Amino acid sequence: MLQSFFRVRRSAVLLGLGLLAAACNRTQPEAAAPPTPAPVNIPGPDLMSLTDSTAAALLLPYGRQYPGQEVLLQTRHGNMRIRLYEDTPLHTANFLLLARKGYFDQTVFNRVVKDFAIQGGTSDRLTMRLSRYRLPPEIRAGHFHKRGAVGMARYDDEQNPGKLSSSHDFYIVQGQKLTAYQAQSSTYRKLTPTQLRTYATQGGIPSLDGEYTVFGEVVEGLEVIDKIANEPVGSDHWPTQDVNIKMKVVR
Numbered sequence: 269m270l271q272s273f274f275r276v277r278r279s280a281v282l283l284g285l286g287l288l289a290a291a292c293n294r295t296q297p298e299a300a301a302p303p304t305p306a307p308v309n310i311p312g313p314d315l316m317s318l319t320d321s322t323a324a325a326l327l328l329p330y331g332r333q334y335p336g337q338e339v340l341l342q343t344r345h346g347n348m349r350i351r352l353y354e355d356t357p358l359h360t361a362n363f364l365l366l367a368r369k370g371y372f373d374q375t376v377f378n379r380v381v382k383d384f385a386i387q388g389g390t391s392d393r394l395t396m397r398l399s400r401y402r403l404p405p406e407i408r409a410g411h412f413h414k415r416g417a418v419g420m421a422r423y424d425d426e427q428n429p430g431k432l433s434s435s436h437d438f439y440i441v442q443g444q445k446l447t448a449y450q451a452q453s454s455t456y457r458k459l460t461p462t463q464l465r466t467y468a469t470q471g472g473i474p475s476l477d478g479e480y481t482v483f484g485e486v487v488e489g490l491e492v493i494d495k496i497a498n499e500p501v502g503s504d505h506w507p508t509q510d511v512n513i514k515m516k517v518v519r
Contacts, residue, residue: 331361348489402432416486
């Protein structure tokens with residue numbers, strides 16, 4: 269596998285098994301202003317109460333009480349409608365919580381690699397405080413890295429043998445179309461006929477299957493992925509002009 273994909277901007281922290289890794293262990297950018305607490309009328313756990321040991325106990329009841337199926341991710345290139353999976357309840361609840369609390373509205377697409385994936389979920393201008401926590405994996409055989417798949421990034425295996433996911437760094441797959449031979453030869457896992465057909469007709473990154481939690485997919489606005497992927501980027505793959513994120517739960 270090649271070097272890690274996800275790194276913190278300007279800090280050159282290499283993270284990752286294969287091409288994907290998250291900035292779960294990086295130092296958050298210094299706030300330009302005092303932390304802004306989440307509005308008191310938004311239900312759910314306080315973002316500073318979440319830790320590796322408490323995340324599941326707090327998020328799973330939240331997801332049952334305040335379920336959600338779709339979010340709308342808005343950018344200057346257009347909107348993407350993301351459907352969240354029911355069989356990844358911890359990742360789905362976490363994503364819904366951060367969206368409803370307004371955390372993602374302070375973030376950007378901070379790492380973009382054309383023909384691979386676009387990563388969002390952080391910024392160098394954050395004012396909302398978020399504790400450092402990770403999520404237990406919810407890797408499902410039926411959810412694979414086709415074009416438009418939404419997953420959570422993570423550490424590499426040496427630091428993170430349990431494949432715990434980042435709390436906030438998510439990625440959306442762009443990928444490339446692959447022949448059945450190319451797709452199968454890029455992964456040690458046996459791909460199903462459906463997966464092989466999808467990678468050939470839609471594209472994706474089969475080498476990541478089974479390594480990262482895929483918890484949703486883009487169902488509208490796939491062309492926005494390509495527009496963001498075409499953004500000029502710096503040496504750290506951060507777009508030279510920020511692609512800001514606004515997110516709201518719509519269903």
